[in-house]
Amino acid sequence: MPTSQPIDITSPQFKANPFPYFARLRAEQPIYRTTLADKTPIWLVTRHAEVDTLLKDERFAKNPRATLTPEQLRKLPWIPPMFRPLERNMLDLDPPDHTRLRALVHKAFTPRLIEQMRARVQTLADELLEAAARKREMDLIRDYALPLPLTIITEILGVPTQDRDKFHRWSKAIVSISSFSMPWLVIPDIWRFSRYLRGFFKLRRASSGDDLTSALIQVEEAGDKLSEDELMAMIFILLIAGHETTVNLIGSGTLELLRHPDQLEKLRRDPALIKTAVEELLRYTAPVFMSTERYARADVTVQSVTIPRGELTFGVIGSANRDETVFENPEALDITRENNKHLAFGQGIHYCLGAPLARLEAQIAINTLLRRMPDLRLKDSPESLRWRPSLILRGLEALPVKF
Numbered sequence: 001m002p003t004s005q006p007i008d009i010t011s012p013q014f015k016a017n018p019f020p021y022f023a024r025l026r027a028e029q030p031i032y033r034t035t036l037a038d039k040t041p042i043w044l045v046t047r048h049a050e051v052d053t054l055l056k057d058e059r060f061a062k063n064p065r066a067t068l069t070p071e072q073l074r075k076l077p078w079i080p081p082m083f084r085p086l087e088r089n090m091l092d093l094d095p096p097d098h099t100r101l102r103a104l105v106h107k108a109f110t111p112r113l114i115e116q117m118r119a120r121v122q123t124l125a126d127e128l129l130e131a132a133a134r135k136r137e138m139d140l141i142r143d144y145a146l147p148l149p150l151t152i153i154t155e156i157l158g159v160p161t162q163d164r165d166k167f168h169r170w171s172k173a174i175v176s177i178s179s180f181s182m183p184w185l186v187i188p189d190i191w192r193f194s195r196y197l198r199g200f201f202k203l204r205r206a207s208s209g210d211d212l213t214s215a216l217i218q219v220e221e222a223g224d225k226l227s228e229d230e231l232m233a234m235i236f237i238l239l240i241a242g243h244e245t246t247v248n249l250i251g252s253g254t255l256e257l258l259r260h261p262d263q264l265e266k267l268r269r270d271p272a273l274i275k276t277a278v279e280e281l282l283r284y285t286a287p288v289f290m291s292t293e294r295y296a297r298a299d300v301t302v303q304s305v306t307i308p309r310g311e312l313t314f315g316v317i318g319s320a321n322r323d324e325t326v327f328e329n330p331e332a333l334d335i336t337r338e339n340n341k342h343l344a345f346g347q348g349i350h351y352c353l354g355a356p357l358a359r360l361e362a363q364i365a366i367n368t369l370l371r372r373m374p375d376l377r378l379k380d381s382p383e384s385l386r387w388r389p390s391l392i393l394r395g396l397e398a399l400p401v402k403f
């Protein structure tokens with residue numbers, strides 16, 4: 001047992017450097033039971049091989065309603081019926097529901113649509129840095145890493161620009177949930193978010209635009225269409241997953257480059273290394289640090305440890321990405337690393353839908369930053385930086401830099 005007291009794995013202090021804790025778990029108890037602050041028991045799976053398997057394992061379900069015993073269901077936090085539609089998002093569902101929703105969104109969220117965003121991402125990166133350059137310093141999160149993916153996903157979905165910041169406020173509250181009994185606290189944000197989206201769909205139904213929401217309203221697959229609730233859940237997940245993750249990749253990725261000046265110099269001298277560099281930053285920083293939850297459908301034995309039916313299980317992606325049996329010298333940041341088998345975008349049927357967009361955004365954002373700001377440096381010591389509290393994500397609250 002690594003510690004006698006459960007550690008709060010959602011706290012900013014823990015998030016600052018969770019790696020030694022997980023290195024110990026990998027070595028001593030790779031399938032580990034602990035509790036969240038609200039006493040919910042959870043299982044953490046920490047080695048690469050087991051995380052990879054867990055994310056593809058049909059013995060685990062995403063939808064608790066299909067899995068839990070009546071008694072376990074009674075213990076789930078009560079969700080007001082008006083929020084139930086949001087549970088119809090594909091990340092919280094299993095086949096055949098998941099298969100159907102993913103097929104429908106695939107028809108609209110195409111590689112062509114992403115590639116069309118390339119020029120827009122570049123213009124936006126240039127504009128944001130031009131505005132910041134006048135000030136000689138900035139908070140890289142607030143002024144660059146966040147507005148870039150947030151603007152892009154809202155433009156893809158056709159959400160009015162002036163409502164962007166409102167969205168981020170709501171979604172920030174929602175992703176800060178650090179325990180399973182806390183949804184109470186975010187009810188007002190979810191309520192405002194849902195009300196806004198319903199109004200937005202009404203507008204789009206009345207006059208459709210050249211955007212993903214209009215396409216999703218119209219999309220059909222073999223006579224099948226998204227219901228109003230499914231549309232709501234789809235836009236909800238795309239908006240949140242579309243920016244709360246990439247902000248961390250650009251933010252923590254830049255921090256790690258600044259902490260490893262040799263790697264930063266290498267990339268500055270040869271910007272063509274950006275593809276392997278972003279893969280390495282995905283591995284090293286793991287913006288989605290833990291997978292989302294899975295529930296054991298029955299008692300499941302993994303590496304001779306039995307996870308009882310219905311218990312919450314998480315694959316710790318940030319730990320798998322540092323597994324010494326898979327990565328040579330895993331604690332070293334190497335932007336030329338080849339054959340990088342990181343699990344940053346997950347695995348199996350829930351593999352990240354937005355991976356091509358996230359890669360495009362991070363590659364352009366980081367190269368543009370290094371090109372335009374040759375003298376970029378941290379304003380404060382890395383130890384003084386504050387990390388966001390979150391169960392699933394790992395990212396900085398702010399990253400003050402000078403140039």
Ligand code: HEM
Pocket residue numbers: 055090091092102153237238241242243245246249286287288291292293317343344345346347349350351352353354355357358
């Ligand atoms: C650096 C950025 C990103 C990272 C690290 C990331 C990571 C992940 C991971 C690990 C999963 C699987 C979670 C699980 O199985 O529990 C996932 C799923 C998903 N991601 Fe991303 N993501 C990123 C960006 C994006 C973007 C930009 C979008 C949308 C535009 C997006 C949309 C989604 C969706 C819709 C799913 C659910 C897919 C499904 O259930 O089939 N992600 N992502």
